[in-house]
Amino acid sequence: xxxxxxxxxxxxxxxxxxxxxxxxxxxxxxxxxxxxxxxxxxxxxxxxxxxxxxxxxxxxxxxxxxxxxxxxxxxxxxxxxxxxxxxxxxxxxxxxxxxxxxxxxxxxxxxxxxxxxxxxxxxxxxxxxxxxxxxxxxxxxxxxxxxxxxxxxxxxxxxxxxxxxxxxxxxxxxxxxxxxxxxxxxxxxxxxxxxxxxxxxxxxxxxxxxxxxxxxxxxxxxxxxxxxxxxxxxxxxxxxxxxxxxx
Numbered sequence: 192x193x194x195x196x197x198x199x200x201x202x203x204x205x206x207x208x209x210x211x212x213x214x215x216x217x218x219x220x221x222x223x224x225x226x227x228x229x230x231x232x233x234x235x236x237x238x239x240x241x242x243x244x245x246x247x248x249x250x251x252x253x254x255x256x257x258x259x260x261x262x263x264x265x266x267x268x269x270x271x272x273x274x275x276x277x278x279x280x281x282x283x284x285x286x287x288x289x290x291x292x293x294x295x296x297x298x299x300x301x302x303x304x305x306x307x308x309x310x311x312x313x314x315x316x317x318x319x320x321x322x323x324x325x326x327x328x329x330x331x332x333x334x335x336x337x338x339x340x341x342x343x344x345x346x347x348x349x350x351x352x353x354x355x356x357x358x359x360x361x362x363x364x365x366x367x368x369x370x371x372x373x374x375x376x377x378x379x380x381x382x383x384x385x386x387x388x389x390x391x392x393x394x395x396x397x398x399x400x401x402x403x404x405x406x407x408x409x410x411x412x413x414x415x416x417x418x419x420x421x422x423x424x425x426x427x428x429x430x431x432x433x434x435x436x437x438x
Contacts, residue, residue: 240290315345
């Protein structure tokens with residue numbers, strides 16, 4: 192559904208700058224994974240890496256295309272691409288789970304694996320919930336556009352850590368803040384936390400509305416919390432062991 196241009200300030204901001212923002216995120220993804228993937232795609236160890244990387248890159252490109260279609264009033268592009276988005280989301284979920292299982296297959300489950308699983312799975316759930324909310328509100332242009340924009344936040348955990356790795360000071364700060372194996376992932380999520388918080392404040396000041404961005408912020412904080420808590424629970428260990436051993 193094409194957006195109504197009488198929407199709130201945040202939606203107008205997405206309408207004007209969305210393609211530019213999502214295009215920049217797409218470029219950051221390519222930059223972050225250039226040396227490890229895009230510059231040598233035929234050197235990858237298995238199909239799981241290809242499926243995971245390409246599906247997530249396609250999502251960033253989809254957001255860029257959708258925002259561009261809205262900006263240029265090509266509503267037919269927006270509608271047709273949007274109709275295909277559930278398929279791509281399903282591919283992202285399945286390929287991410289498959290890659291997680293493949294990398295842990297045959298390994299003795301240790302605390303570090305439990306933390307990584309908690310971090311990755313909570314990030315995946317946050318993405319799925321934000322997309323689900325966007326589709327639930329697809330007839331409300333304001334909420335739909337804002338929730339779709341928020342689906343990019345979980346992707347910060349993919350490219351931001353690799354950018355942090357290129358800076359020793361940022362590495363040191365990340366380790367001192369989080370002090371665990373997934374410190375870079377958690378640090379990479381901080382820009383998303385900050386943006387979600389800032390957009391929450393802006394949305395409240397302009398519309399007196401506490402929806403969308405506070406929800407996104409809560410989901411991002413859940414990723415941080417689950418990473419440092421779930422691994423302590425015996426039930427979580429049993430769940431991870433079952434996941435890894437399943438066919």
